[in-house]
Amino acid sequence: xxxxxxxxxxxxxxxxxxxxxxxxxxxxxxxxxxxxxxxxxxxxxxxxxxxxxxxxxxxxxxxxxxxxxxxxxxxxxxxxxxxxxxxxxxxxxxxxxxxxxxxxxxxxxxxxxxxxxxxxxxxxxxxx
Amino acid sequence: xxxxxxxxxxxxxxxxxxxxxxxxxxxxxxxxxxxxxxxxxxxxxxxxxxxxxxxxxxxxxxxxxxxxxxxxxxxxxxxxxxxxxxxxxxxxxxxxxxxxxxxxxxxxx
Numbered sequence: 001x002x003x004x005x006x007x008x009x010x011x012x013x014x015x016x017x018x019x020x021x022x023x024x025x026x027x028x029x030x031x032x033x034x035x036x037x038x039x040x041x042x043x044x045x046x047x048x049x050x051x052x053x054x055x056x057x058x059x060x061x062x063x064x065x066x067x068x069x070x071x072x073x074x075x076x077x078x079x080x081x082x083x084x085x086x087x088x089x090x091x092x093x094x095x096x097x098x099x100x101x102x103x104x105x106x107x108x109x110x111x112x113x114x115x116x117x118x119x120x121x122x123x124x125x126x127x128x
Numbered sequence: 129x130x131x132x133x134x135x136x137x138x139x140x141x142x143x144x145x146x147x148x149x150x151x152x153x154x155x156x157x158x159x160x161x162x163x164x165x166x167x168x169x170x171x172x173x174x175x176x177x178x179x180x181x182x183x184x185x186x187x188x189x190x191x192x193x194x195x196x197x198x199x200x201x202x203x204x205x206x207x208x209x210x211x212x213x214x215x216x217x218x219x220x221x222x223x224x225x226x227x228x229x230x231x232x233x234x235x236x237x
């Protein structure tokens with residue numbers, strides 16, 4: 001190994017140009033959505049506390065949730081939860097060696113991605 | 129917590145989180161509490177207070193495993209990595225105590 005010539009072959013690691021397989025998109029989506037859910041936890045706990053502090057607190061949280069900016073954040077959280085939920089179930093099944101052949105794994109990755117988006121659409125209908 | 133125990137914790141908590149989430153969202157969609165009385169009545173019933181507390185404890189444990197993986201993957205400098213892991217652990221513990229105070233002491237009800 002020591003005497004090898006330095007590798008001068010061109011490297012193209014531009015992540016925006018590499019076309020990721022669908023399973024990789026599901027996987028990184030699972031990670032990103034997980035981090036977003038993590039970041040939301042203190043705000044959710046705070047809203048839970050406020051909403052249980054009395055009729056005024058409940059009304060305050062209701063008003064807050066009707067704010068347009070908060071609605072956008074809520075939709076982002078809805079995507080995160082939906083994608084994390086469905087991709088997570090997929091990973092649990094893969095752990096049990098269900099659907100590990102390539103064709104099924106690709107199909108289930110697509111299904112999880114689509115269900116995540118459908119989750120947001122349902123959330124839009126419900127909250128907007 | 130790391131290794132097999134963390135792996136197992138992540139998966140057991142995942143199953144509870146998924147189950148609670150489905151129950152919670154279905155209830156919200158079919159009979160959303162319209163008033164403070166409805167909401168606090170639902171949340172302060174002992175079964176729901178316990179189930180919700182358990183949900184948050186599962187969520188925070190699940191977040192520990194997941195966020196730990198993320199930090200170990202992307203944060204290489206040792207001191208920064210250790211600092212963030214400690215902050216994460218402290219933050220999660222504080223949130224666990226916070227949510228237990230809200231739901232279990234009845235102080236908010």
